Amino acid sequence: AQRVTQPEKLLSVFKGAPVELKCNYSYSGSPELFWYVQYSRQRLQLLLRHISRESIKGFTADLNKGETSFHLKKPFAQEEDSAMYYCALLLYSGAGSYQLTFGKGTKLSVIP
Amino acid sequence: DAMVIQNPRYQVTQFGKPVTLSCSQTLNHNVMYWYQQKSSQAPKLLFHYYDKDFNNEADTPDNFQSRRPNTSFCFLDIRSPGLGDAAMYLCATSRVGERSDTQYFGPGTRLTVL
Numbered sequence: 001a002q003r004v005t006q007p008e009k010l011l012s013v014f015k016g017a018p019v020e021l022k023c024n025y026s027y028s029g030s031p032e033l034f035w036y037v038q039y040s041r042q043r044l045q046l047l048l049r050h051i052s053r054e055s056i057k058g059f060t061a062d063l064n065k066g067e068t069s070f071h072l073k074k075p076f077a078q079e080e081d082s083a084m085y086y087c088a089l090l091l092y093s094g095a096g097s098y099q100l101t102f103g104k105g106t107k108l109s110v111i112p
Numbered sequence: 113d114a115m116v117i118q119n120p121r122y123q124v125t126q127f128g129k130p131v132t133l134s135c136s137q138t139l140n141h142n143v144m145y146w147y148q149q150k151s152s153q154a155p156k157l158l159f160h161y162y163d164k165d166f167n168n169e170a171d172t173p174d175n176f177q178s179r180r181p182n183t184s185f186c187f188l189d190i191r192s193p194g195l196g197d198a199a200m201y202l203c204a205t206s207r208v209g210e211r212s213d214t215q216y217f218g219p220g221t222r223l224t225v226l
Contacts, residue, residue, distance in 0.1 A: 009152075043116075044155070044202065044217040086154065098206070099145070100215060102154035 002027045004089050006103035013077045014111050021072040021106050023087030032090040033070040035061055039083045077110045116218035118203050124224045125193050133188040133221045135203030142208035144186040145215065146178060149200040161186060162208060198225045
């Protein structure tokens with residue numbers, strides 16, 4: 001069965017410290033993975049997707065098929081990074097549409 | 113701005129009293145999704161519409177129904193809400209045909225069942 005695991009419910013780091021939010025997945029096919037972010041009182045929104053190999057707001061994430069991981073990293077945390085982060089796996093659900101399976105999320109708290 | 117709108121943002125209903133949550137979008141996306149998110153849990157897909165085709169998740173209770181009268185609107189109907197249905201309900205949209213399509217989320221409706 002497809003599954004996304006985020007082992008840390010809460011992660012606290014000091015401002016300027018490196019951040020790594022862990023995500024592991026279980027999927028027999030070729031995975032397509034995303035990170036979504038939800039800032040306080042705002043809607044869930046896409047942060048980045050692995051196929052774009054992009055860096056958004058200083059965050060990067062590399063797909064490691066050997067370790068079935070897609071960890072989110074940032075070298076220097078900022079206070080505005082404090083938010084809830086969800087890792088998600090995209091699955092084909094038939095009829096031309098796709099669905100996301102989300103991890104339980106990690107709350108990142110950046111301490112000034 | 114093009115966006116996904118959910119009304120109301122907060123809904124209170126009584127145990128067993130039918131309730132309808134609404135979602136509208138100005139993105140002209142083909143696919144609309146409804147997710148349920150309980151406290152400290154991941155969003156869980158209930159069902160989605162691809163145009164007018166309804167796709168129900170296998171474990172979505174029969175108590176939950178959906179309607180999509182046109183491209184822009186989609187409704188979530190809970191026929192007889194139980195205490196366990198209290199949750200945040202998220203609507204999302206995406207554009208069909210792109211494998212890595214981004215899903216755009218609404219702000220959610222928080223449902224309280226008394």
